[in-house]
Amino acid sequence: DAGITQSPRHKVTETGTPVTLRCHQTENHRYMYWYRQDPGHGLRLIHYSYGVKDTDKGEVSDGYSVSRSKTEDFLLTLESATSSQTSVYFCAISDPGFMLSTGNTIYFGEGSWLTVV
Amino acid sequence: AQRVTQPEKLLSVFKGAPVELKCNYSYSGSPELFWYVQYSRQRLQLLLRHISRESIKGFTADLNKGETSFHLKKPFAQEEDSAMYYCALSDAGNQFYFGTGTSLTVIP
Numbered sequence: 001d002a003g004i005t006q007s008p009r010h011k012v013t014e015t016g017t018p019v020t021l022r023c024h025q026t027e028n029h030r031y032m033y034w035y036r037q038d039p040g041h042g043l044r045l046i047h048y049s050y051g052v053k054d055t056d057k058g059e060v061s062d063g064y065s066v067s068r069s070k071t072e073d074f075l076l077t078l079e080s081a082t083s084s085q086t087s088v089y090f091c092a093i094s095d096p097g098f099m100l101s102t103g104n105t106i107y108f109g110e111g112s113w114l115t116v117v
Numbered sequence: 118a119q120r121v122t123q124p125e126k127l128l129s130v131f132k133g134a135p136v137e138l139k140c141n142y143s144y145s146g147s148p149e150l151f152w153y154v155q156y157s158r159q160r161l162q163l164l165l166r167h168i169s170r171e172s173i174k175g176f177t178a179d180l181n182k183g184e185t186s187f188h189l190k191k192p193f194a195q196e197e198d199s200a201m202y203y204c205a206l207s208d209a210g211n212q213f214y215f216g217t218g219t220s221l222t223v224i225p
Contacts (some may be wrong), residue, residue, distance in 0.1 A: 031211055042203060042217035096211050106213045108161040
């Protein structure tokens with residue numbers, strides 16, 4: 001398994017409070033991603049990063065912000081949590097230069113279950 | 118725009134029967150295509166990718182550029198194959214796009 005650790009793994013929070021999820025990798029991969037997984041929607045990209053301090057929005061970025069101050073850490077912040085943000089959040093990593101002979105691959109963390117009440 | 122379509126949300130087959138999970142894509146360039154598997158409440162794991170033409174756990178997938186499809190197949194389903202399967206596409210910009218997933222249940 002790729003060295004990806006997400007924390008916390010489970011969290012219950014109240015509407016309106018800020019929440020930060022952390023992703024830590026030990027693979028030195030350049031790209032990091034945050035996805036949310038919801039029934040009927042599959043995986044949807046929230047934000048991604050292509051280097052330290054280089055981030056960009058995905059398809060469902062409203063209400064979320066990210067930061068990457070070190071190669072190994074990628075933080076996802078829900079600025080003011082809402083019930084619609086109850087979901088499973090997956091961090092992922094990839095590096096197009098890592099396995100040139102066999103193509104790029106994305107690897108996932110174990111997920112963070114967030115419930116907003 | 119890149120899109121991945123998995124038309125079946127749920128699929129049930131009997132143990133020992135063949136199984137095919139459908140995936141269609143739309144992409145203007147040459148895509149890299151993948152299948153990922155997710156067992157209950159676990160991380161997504163790479164099952165196979167078209168570029169390496171490998172067979173994992175008896176599954177294979179052939180890229181059909183004419184039909185823009187990348188269907189996943191296994192000749193004899195096993196109970197341990199019950200899981201959620203995601204088809205994914207990677208573009209030149211290192212973005213990955215996932216289908217909505219197909220939940221496979223293998224009936225004993």
